[in-house]
Amino acid sequence: MASVAANRPKSLKLVKQLLAIPGGSGREKQVAKFIKAELLAAGAEESWFRLDKANKLGPIDDAEVGNLVVTIPGTIDAPRRLLMAHMDTVPLCVGCTPVKKGEVLESKEKDLGLGADNRAGCAVVLNAACEILRKNLPHPPLTLLFTIEEEIGLHGARNLQTSLLKKPALAFNWDGGSPTKLTVGAIGGYRFFIDAHGIASHAGVAPERGVSAIAIAALAIAKLQKGGWLGKVTKRKKSGSANVGVVTGGAATNVVCDLVKIKAEARSHDLTFLNEMVAQIETAFHDAVKEVKNIDGETGSVEITGRLDYEPFRLADDDPSVEVAQQTIAALGYESELAVANGGLDANWLFRHGIPTVSFGCGQRNPHMSTEQLNIEWFHQACDIGLNIAVAAV
Known part of the structure; x- marks a missing residue:
């Protein structure tokens, strides 16, 4: 099918709403609640939602909620695709008020970070699903995964109940940086x-x-x-x-x-x-x-x-998820680059679980700092990429 464009005003509103929700590691309940409410309003069914028990297996005794998994039935005959992002932010970002300043979003409070790492990733995944549901766009079976406790050691991905994912054939993760940089390996x-x-x-x-x-x-x-x-x-x-x-x-x-x-x-x-x-x-x-x-x-x-x-991992250049990511970016008129990260990602543990996963950025700059920003144009590019991957445009 032809490429589709995400609704920019709606996606920008969505990321602002997500950025304003307090939710550090182990405190992701309100983020998960918001995501579920948005999907239900877009037409999702209650039976599509599951929470695993990863919160019972991590280092925080009173962690509020597990990983949120949403399985959306497909309308076309194609392999299942996984779209994912982590919900938690570092403590520096809890309580921020996002404001637009020129071509970026930043925290109104000068002593707080923005939390675009990784609410921007959540917004990309959530926006793709909501647009598909609201517009009745043809799509393959989809699994959405919103993980917990990434910032304190990838514990959500480590303790993920993989049986809930329904065996995706392709997997894509949104985190920090450029939307056209494909992280295909990590230390x-x-x-x-x-x-x-x-x-x-x-x-x-x-x-x-x-x-x-x-x-x-x-x-x-x-x-x-x-x-x-x-x-x-x-x-x-x-x-x-x-x-x-x-x-x-x-x-x-x-x-x-x-x-x-x-x-x-x-x-x-x-x-x-x-x-x-x-x-x-x-x-x-x-x-x-x-x-x-x-x-x-x-x-x-x-x-x-x-x-x-x-564990370290490196996806092959001809891995199906890598190829789909590159083809999607090219179809949108952008040029992709392959990269290997020197820090851990949720994708490390997805790979360990037998699910090779490509990671994209979505416009975050200066993560974990009070000067953190979200490049709005890059974020919109990420939303376009996420939506086109979700509908199997290529």
């Missing part, structure tokens, strides 16, 4: 929580009886730095990054510190190399324990827990 990330335990003693009266947890941590970190395993890491033409971001410990200068808590991370586009970096970091701390002893030959210990936040 993998591993997070460490390390407790270095020493033996406390009086630092003036009996320092020799103590085992300094600070010394253990310092030795481990120094070894990693010297070995090239911190910062930008390049070994044998493989690369990644690692960082020790938080170190806390100690109570007084006259006590040999017996506990240091460390938070660290490692990232790579290569899962094998990511695992190697994880092993190097763990080994450095275990080795450091052996090097710090008191007068009695006693050592401290180290407890290391960690989790894979998201």
Whole structure:
């Protein structure tokens, strides 16, 4: 079918309404309620809506709501398509008042972010579905997915009840940046929580009886730095990054510190190399324990827990979702570019769940900052792309 254009005044109104709804991670209930109400008003049926229990599986005990899944029956014989975006914003954006200033939207409050990451993505997906329903546009079977808790570790996508999606053949995610940049891969990330335990003693009266947890941590970190395993890491033409971001410990200068808590991370586009970096970091701390002893030959210990936040992935250039995305953008007169992200996306976990997913931007600038803006023209382009993907224009 021929390309179709989204209704610009309606889509702009929709994104403004979404931006004004408070909804940080674990507090997405009102966002989900608004999305459902808009779809029902456009002609959706109650039986199309489901909430999964991802909120019961994430890190927030009182998280309000799970992922919202909407399955829309098709009117043409074509493979099911998934359109998705995450509902939560970072805390900086909660309570903002969106205002138009020239060709952008921004927060009226100078100390708050806009929350276009990712209410703009929600607006793209919601607008496409509402236009289809209101105008009775021919369309394939559609699944809409609005995830929770993306901003605190992709927990909504990680804990997604995939059986609710009805096995989509093509999948598309809207998040930050240019609407014609297709993110077809993303880095993998591993997070460490390390407790270095020493033996406390009086630092003036009996320092020799103590085992300094600070010394253990310092030795481990120094070894990693010297070995090239911190910062930008390049070994044998493989690369990644690692960082020790938080170190806390100690109570007084006259006590040999017996506990240091460390938070660290490692990232790579290569899962094998990511695992190697994880092993190097763990080994450095275990080795450091052996090097710090008191007068009695006693050592401290180290407890290391960690989790894979998201696996790296890279879609093939001929993946069906990539091809449809490129063809749709070309049909609208735009030029697409392929990119790989150095941060995690919900698409990482969709890929892990067996659903290769392409990610688009929808005009957000300066996400997670008080200077965040939404480029209105880019947002409208994203709405056109989303609508044409949803109706299978190509």
